[in-house]
Amino acid sequence: MRIGLACEVSTPPAEVLDLLGAAGLPVSMLRGETAPALFHPNGVTWFLGSAADVLSGCDRGALDAGVVGSDRLFEGRLGVVDLLDLRRCRDDLVLAVMPSAVHADRRLRVATRHPRAAARHFGATGEQPEILVVDEPLLASSLGMADGVVELSARLRSDVRGAPLLEPRAVVASCSAHLVASRSARVLRRHAFAGLVGRLRVAREEA
């Protein structure tokens, strides 16, 4: 089986590796490794890369399965199938603002990597801010491009140099790591998938 782990340019999350390992997948050589990288232990191909590449790989059948954050699935899942919430790497996608930048007489400007999730949230609340799509929302705020962000709360707490102090205002969505599958692999390798999903489900509940 060919599996992609979304970890951008970092190491794969230990709690996801623990779960995959408990489900019988050979993960030991992935610990401490940094994306992008490709490994082939014991008949399994592991791709460490960005969520976008993992989703594209699954969409085109180059990967059978992937683990990506559900925050990325909000933004469009291509043709992949969302198989299982792994209930790991839980986080909230939040609206956070720089209080000093918010003016009642000016339209709110929100920088984000998650425009669809943001639009859905504001659609529900009735607010109509300007949404800017950028790769680094935190720095967009520092540059004065935006008054706030829609971003994962873990990234708000990260030490991005030059990032402003932002005040969370609302939870836009709750997120976690999900197992996704290529549409074709899900059909052509259904027995392998049934076994994997079953083992992951058991491991998820036992942990």
Added chain:
Amino acid sequence: MIPEGMRDVLPPQTVRLRAVEDLLRARFAAYGYGEVRTPWLEFAATLEEAEDDVLSGGYRLHDEQGHELMVRTDMTVPVARMAADRCDDVPLPLRFSYVAPSIRPWAPQRGQDGEFWQAGAELLGLDSAEADAECVALLCDALTGLGLEEFTVTLGSAAYLMALIDSLDLPDDDRETFTAAFGDRDYPLLESVAGNAAVDEDALKVLWRIIELSGGEEMLGQARRLARNDVMEAALARLARVRDLVDEAGFGRHLAFDFGLVQELGYYSGLILEAYAPGVGLPLASGGRYDGLVARFEWDIPGVGFAVAVDRASDALAEAGVPLVGAPAAVPFPGGLEAPARAAELRRAGIAVLALPEGAAAEPPLIVRRGGAYTLRLADGREVGGDAAAVAAALGA
């Protein structure tokens, strides 16, 4: 330069694609599906009848009378329009096939080229499991006829899913959003709509379990246990009958079931299907039952069909290492350009001849003329001499 999403196709790729098209045509003909052609341009309103954003999102232009036209984005809707316009006095059922390109705005995120060729079959005028089964069997037969041994046709039911959604008792607006989210596999939006509409928790659990039902025929039993009303039961009984008939036709080993299967196009009403082969991530073929589509053109007859994506089928054959036999490559004949009668003589003998100027360099196999006789110089260095018939025999023409 060409518009984005478009491409030129050169030999030998054209030979491969033509071979796929011809093999599919032959299988469609073997089931009595007559080939049709419909125009590139339809009235925009025709394609809008499908009430689907993808089909309505094609390139538009206007004729001199100011009519709004659209370059066709799909073949099923034009075939439905054609049947209603031209065939409403013809005895049913109608069996049509086509091999044709359609054009949509390029959508790389959906694996959608701007121009794509499809080979499809449509069976109009029969609303039965037997008609559904004929289409599934024809698809399996066509893919087998291409030389593919390993492929899977996965079946689902739009009727089952719609009846399930009906059972949630959503308000009309929410139902529309919910159905669209279902089609987009946008599960967070599904949860959000269901939460806002206070959908019963148990009903929602059933929905999530059904979406996950994908596998062999044991899925039919699981889907039956989750059915919440008679319409869902009837849809499953029909799917089981389709399974039995396709199995009788000899293609049962290729079937799988997926109750979360939702097609992009919104006109499907019953059976839905997709075909996959190893090495190709996107579906080789898709289709289903679209009762109600022809009625939008004022002839209320049912329909079922599918389309094979010619490029993807060619890719699947390449992945499987299946050779495609197209027209034989032309054999170079230096001097043939100055001696058209000689080239013609060889062609009459059944040899494809590439006439070149005298003295032109060419790689063997090639034909060399010596007086009134020919010599066929083979790639391994051997030479075969004689008249045109002897050269043809040596080439196996």
